[in-house]
Structure formats: structure tokens, C-alpha cells
Amino acid sequence: MPRATTEKFSRAHQPAAKKKEGKETGSMTNPIFNTARFGQHILKNPATAQKIVDAANLKPTDKVMEVGPGTGNLTVKILEKAKHVTAIEMDPRMAAEVIKRVQGTPEQRKLEVVIGDFVKVDMPYFEVCISNTPYQISSPLIFRLLSHRPLFRVAILMFQREFALRLVARPGTALWSRLSANVQLYAKVDNIINVSRNDFRPPPQVESSVIRLVPIDPPPPVKFEEFDGLNRIIFSRPNKTVRGNFQAKGVMKMLEQNRKTWLAMQEMMDDGKAINVLVDEVLAENEVTENRAAKMDIDDLLKCVVSFP
The missing domain is CATH 3.40.50.150 (Vaccinia Virus protein VP39)
Known part of the structure; x- marks a missing residue:
């Protein structure tokens, strides 16, 4: 049976x-x-x-x-x-x-x-x-x-x-x-x-x-929670610029809280850099500041997520 x-x-x-x-x-x-x-x-x-x-x-x-x-x-x-x-x-x-x-x-x-x-x-x-x-x-x-x-x-x-x-x-x-x-x-x-x-x-x-x-075997070496967290922000308004979505109400505050939590868990000191400055640097480094999520591929998204400290 x-x-x-x-x-x-x-x-x-x-x-x-x-x-x-x-x-x-x-x-x-x-x-x-x-x-x-x-x-x-x-x-x-x-x-x-x-x-x-x-x-x-x-x-x-x-x-x-x-x-x-x-x-x-x-x-x-x-x-x-x-x-x-x-x-x-x-x-x-x-x-x-x-x-x-x-x-x-x-x-x-x-x-x-x-x-x-x-x-x-x-x-x-x-x-x-x-x-x-x-x-x-x-x-x-x-x-x-x-x-x-x-x-x-x-x-x-x-x-x-x-x-x-x-x-x-x-x-x-x-x-x-x-x-x-x-x-x-x-x-x-x-x-x-x-x-x-x-x-x-x-x-x-x-x-x-x-x-x-x-x-995909082996799977990419990136935490799903971090990749999805980025996508939650930039796909919130997929036809707006990436920088515009990061500047939406409440986003920077959330990122700052997450960063403080991460630093505490790593027992690292805060370098004092403002979160909006850090975000702008990462977006500029990956040349996606004026990009729109609707046209970004997996590689574009991966470059962004691994660039955030």
C-alpha cells in the first residue's frame, strides 16, 4: 500500500x-x-x-x-x-x-x-x-x-x-x-x-x-535577502530612475537603520559617511544612477547589490 x-x-x-x-x-x-x-x-x-x-x-x-x-x-x-x-x-x-x-x-x-x-x-x-x-x-x-x-x-x-x-x-x-x-x-x-x-x-x-x-548550478554567491531587498526598492517604480527610487520617502531611513544593524553585527565602527552619499557613490560606480529597473538585467542588478558594503 x-x-x-x-x-x-x-x-x-x-x-x-x-x-x-x-x-x-x-x-x-x-x-x-x-x-x-x-x-x-x-x-x-x-x-x-x-x-x-x-x-x-x-x-x-x-x-x-x-x-x-x-x-x-x-x-x-x-x-x-x-x-x-x-x-x-x-x-x-x-x-x-x-x-x-x-x-x-x-x-x-x-x-x-x-x-x-x-x-x-x-x-x-x-x-x-x-x-x-x-x-x-x-x-x-x-x-x-x-x-x-x-x-x-x-x-x-x-x-x-x-x-x-x-x-x-x-x-x-x-x-x-x-x-x-x-x-x-x-x-x-x-x-x-x-x-x-x-x-x-x-x-x-x-x-x-x-x-x-x-x-543554476552552482547558484550565484549572493544572499537572496539582499538581492530581493535591492529589487524591492528599484522595482517599486520600474520606469523611474534608480536614484529616484532610492530617494523615495522612507527608503534612506530604512537603509540607514539596516546599515547600523549590520555594522553592529560585524562589530565594525561607523565611518560617519551619510547613507545618501554612500548610495550615490555605489550607483555612480556601477553607472546605473539614471537607469530604470524596467531595462536592467540580472548582471546590472548583481553589480549593484555586491557593491553595497
Whole structure:
């Protein structure tokens, strides 16, 4: 039997309220499970499911982590090719359905189902991640994967199309953003499959896309918190100059407090240089004073973050 590990659930996981007559139609709800409760949409098109699994180029020795298996339409296809699958599912009823689908088959020994919130559960060792991602955990899933060690080989992830396009956006395009820069610092990202809303049950309000995420190995020697801190400032108004964003209300005060904290932790003396002077020197040194975040690439951003003492 595949193993199922249970977690405690909050009130959000209690049975949903009974449907009021006339308020919903059968076409808008899953006939077996209340998928809307967890923001899930079950992938029903077998051809699309096969494309997603094929995109992972699975090996017979691979250990796969699947996030949000739903009723197992992707899971059964992954099990055909991989050595082992750990499926993390929040809805106990769906987890039971996944287990039921492989009972009595050779694949049942290759499957472990973990019941719980992906954001909170311990991740297993894995080489490949595949996910039809619940929309509300799109960003947490991406950054939890990128911070995981040891590095995995590849992740094949389905997201709302707008989110996916922001992940793959390039400098100078309308969708280039803090999210794009933060993800592309650590991984190569490609949009590989566009998925119609009609491939799901119930159909979501938006179209979806599948992306391929390959971690950069070794990862760049920069702290994510520092890189993201810089991006928070300069992407706050991406079409304004970098210097203009640093001069926004409250920014210099925050930087001064952070600098004092850092000096204290390093047991170093303050040289007395004003924070605005220090910022201007760093921006001028990297020739980005009049640049705009909307057009700065990863190298531009990295030069800035490593120049700050």
C-alpha cells in the first residue's frame, strides 16, 4: 500500500457548507470533490497531462515530488516512468483517490502520499518536481523550490498564464519585474506549453501555461535577502530612475537603520559617511544612477547589490 501521512488541519479544511439550491450548476463544480475549496482545478485532458510528463524527460531512476496531484491524472503517468513519487496533497479525499487508483498495481509500491500544505510540510529528496499548482501558492512554491538543497534537476510547473509570463519576462519588456529578476537569478525559465481553461474541471477563469525551471548550478554567491531587498526598492517604480527610487520617502531611513544593524553585527565602527552619499557613490560606480529597473538585467542588478558594503 502507498503510504499516506496526515497533518492537522485548520478550520479552513472543515467540510464545505452545503450548496444552496439554484446557486451553482453541476458544470461548475467537481462532481466528487469540492476543488474550489483549495483553489484546485483538475486537469482532465490526458493529452495535456502526457505532454507535461514528457517535458520532464524522466529517467527510470528518478525520484519525483508532485505538488497538488488532485485525483492523480498526472500521478499515474509519472509513476509509469519514475522510480518513486512523493505526492503532496492538501485535500484528504483527493489523497485517498490517488492511493485508490494505484492499489493492486505494480506502481503502488512506488507512491507515497503526504497530506498537508506544501508550504509547511517537509520536502522529500527529489530530482524532479511536477505540479499542477494551486494558484494561491504559485509564488511560495517557486521560491521554496529554489531555496531547497540539494538542487533538483528540473521542475515542470503549471501556473496561471499571466504569472508564468512574468516568470519568463526579459528586461525591457512590459512584464519584467521583481519576480522575474528574483527567479532568473537562480534558474533558467522557459514557457513550454500553453493550456486551455477547458482542459480543467472545473474550468478556471483564466488560461494556464506550463514552465520549465532549471536551477543554476552552482547558484550565484549572493544572499537572496539582499538581492530581493535591492529589487524591492528599484522595482517599486520600474520606469523611474534608480536614484529616484532610492530617494523615495522612507527608503534612506530604512537603509540607514539596516546599515547600523549590520555594522553592529560585524562589530565594525561607523565611518560617519551619510547613507545618501554612500548610495550615490555605489550607483555612480556601477553607472546605473539614471537607469530604470524596467531595462536592467540580472548582471546590472548583481553589480549593484555586491557593491553595497
